[in-house]
Amino acid sequence: MAKLKCHVIIVAYPAQGHINPLLQFAKRLASKGLKATLATTPYTINSIQASPAVGIEPISDGFDEGGFNQASSVEAYLESFKTTGSRTLTELILKFNATGFPISCIVYDSLLTWVLDVATRLRVYSALFLTNSASVCSMYWHFDKGVLDFPVKKETLPVSFPGLPPLGFFDLPSFLAFPTNHSAYLDAVFDGFHCLDETDWVFCNSFEDLEIELVKAMNGLWPVVMVGPMVPSAYLDQQIDGDTAYGASLWETETDQCLKWLDTKPSQSVIYVSFGSMANISAKQVEEMAWGLKASNRPFLWVIKESENKLPVDFLDSVGEIGLVVSWCNQLEVLTHQAIRCFVSHCGWNSTLEALSVGVPMVCVTQWSDQPTNAKFVEDVWKVGVRGKKDEEGIITREELEKCLKEVMGGERNREIKTNAYKWRDAAKKAVSMGGSSDTNINQFVSKLLIGKE
Numbered sequence: 422m423a424k425l426k427c428h429v430i431i432v433a434y435p436a437q438g439h440i441n442p443l444l445q446f447a448k449r450l451a452s453k454g455l456k457a458t459l460a461t462t463p464y465t466i467n468s469i470q471a472s473p474a475v476g477i478e479p480i481s482d483g484f485d486e487g488g489f490n491q492a493s494s495v496e497a498y499l500e501s502f503k504t505t506g507s508r509t510l511t512e513l514i515l516k517f518n519a520t521g522f523p524i525s526c527i528v529y530d531s532l533l534t535w536v537l538d539v540a541t542r543l544r545v546y547s548a549l550f551l552t553n554s555a556s557v558c559s560m561y562w563h564f565d566k567g568v569l570d571f572p573v574k575k576e577t578l579p580v581s582f583p584g585l586p587p588l589g590f591f592d593l594p595s596f597l598a599f600p601t602n603h604s605a606y607l608d609a610v611f612d613g614f615h616c617l618d619e620t621d622w623v624f625c626n627s628f629e630d631l632e633i634e635l636v637k638a639m640n641g642l643w644p645v646v647m648v649g650p651m652v653p654s655a656y657l658d659q660q661i662d663g664d665t666a667y668g669a670s671l672w673e674t675e676t677d678q679c680l681k682w683l684d685t686k687p688s689q690s691v692i693y694v695s696f697g698s699m700a701n702i703s704a705k706q707v708e709e710m711a712w713g714l715k716a717s718n719r720p721f722l723w724v725i726k727e728s729e730n731k732l733p734v735d736f737l738d739s740v741g742e743i744g745l746v747v748s749w750c751n752q753l754e755v756l757t758h759q760a761i762r763c764f765v766s767h768c769g770w771n772s773t774l775e776a777l778s779v780g781v782p783m784v785c786v787t788q789w790s791d792q793p794t795n796a797k798f799v800e801d802v803w804k805v806g807v808r809g810k811k812d813e814e815g816i817i818t819r820e821e822l823e824k825c826l827k828e829v830m831g832g833e834r835n836r837e838i839k840t841n842a843y844k845w846r847d848a849a850k851k852a853v854s855m856g857g858s859s860d861t862n863i864n865q866f867v868s869k870l871l872i873g874k875e
């Protein structure tokens with residue numbers, strides 16, 4: 422495809438669940454003939470696999486040697502990124518402008534609203550990219566507008582928002598239900614909503630069919646442009662130009678070992694378990710999970726990052742060949758293996774969307790943030806899985822896990838869940854295929870960019 426005269430810079434927050442969809446968006450833009458550059462922090466940049474289609478450039482968060490872990494708090498980190506990032510991003514854009522690749526548009530992560538000021542100052546288009554579902558974002562927006570008290574009061578339940586099913590207390594994002602010391606993240610998201618009039622587009626990593634009622638409801642308020650799912654094209658039976666590399670991995674992967682082990686297992690037999698990159702699962706929950714998996718008597722592949730390794734001492738010996746525990750893998754490589762039958766997930770938005778996009782039923786073991794809401798949708802709206810119910814201590818017990826696994830893999834609802842999983846997989850593929858809703862939305866964005874900003 423001939424190169425078009427447009428250069429888009431995409432600024433990603435340096436976490437796995439943010440770099441993945443934004444890198445994928447960059448690849449999709451590059452496949453439309455744009456020049457696309459992903460900018461993120463020096464500490465994470467080496468974890469991103471090179472792709473001939475997408476340039477990768479560093480901007481500083483002020484912690485070039487150790488990244489987020491060097492900051493004293495989430496607030497301190499976000500503040501440092503704002504100050505140092507504004508300066509280094511401006512320098513990067515001016516460098517591009519001076520060397521014949523001027524920037525037409527800056528796409529910014531929903532945790533990095535300060536990028537909008539850079540775009541305004543440099544008079545280029547700007548686009549906010551939401552890394553949560555549109556439904557969760559609309560909830561945050563309504564709360565920010567003061568439609569409901571924050572934190573939500575039990576008397577006002579169930580909460581109803583336009584385009585969403587009635588939501589109970591435990592269906593709400595934890596940031597709204599339980600204000601915690603993580604609220605700096607929510608403030609950053611709110612900042613993005615305060616500037617919606619100033620930004621040219623609001624993209625979301627989702628697709629129209631998946632959240633159609635919400636899209637209709639939001640249309641008159643702030644039109645959200647669905648461009649997802651941001652899953653590497655190869656896993657959607659597509660091959661877009663330049664989308665050859667897997668993407669990014671902030672930890673060393675043990676994917677080859679996983680795939681070899683999966684090859685020895687029967688088709689549709691294995692439970693895949695992962696809680697994503699950020700969840701800090703309690704030792705008690707890990708223990709319940711371990712014995713619940715063992716009791717299910719099915720093969721399982723469990724990803725637990727080193728720091729979270731709280732497995733009971735005798736667990737691995739007791740399960741033998743039936744279980745494999747690794748610290749990290751390329752999740753989509755594993756999820757699309759024919760031996761995988763079910764995904765026990767924390768329901769981070771990327772993991773949820775990935776499971777939906779490749780048709781794998783889910784058991785939801787949620788922790789915080791948007792995960793409870795995603796799980797509510799998995800069970801009651803998309804009907805592709807079940808939620809584990811927590812006990813009074815907030816734990817999903819081994820018995821509960823075993824019950825959920827039975828339901829998804831062999832119970833009464835198993836057939837319905839599987840049929841729905843395939844339905845959403847096909848809908849996801851359709852959305853990003855030529856002429857699909859997300860593909861059309863991206864084409865419209867590209868056409869507007871080509872006209873240029875007045």
Ligand code: UDP
Nearest residue numbers: 438697698699724749750752769770771772
């Ligand atoms: N992931 C991965 N390997 C793993 C676990 C997770 O590649 O072993 C990826 C997964 O495919 C997803 C991202 O990490 O794209 C996690 O994002 P998500 O929103 O699900 O959860 P978070 O890590 O933000 O809590």
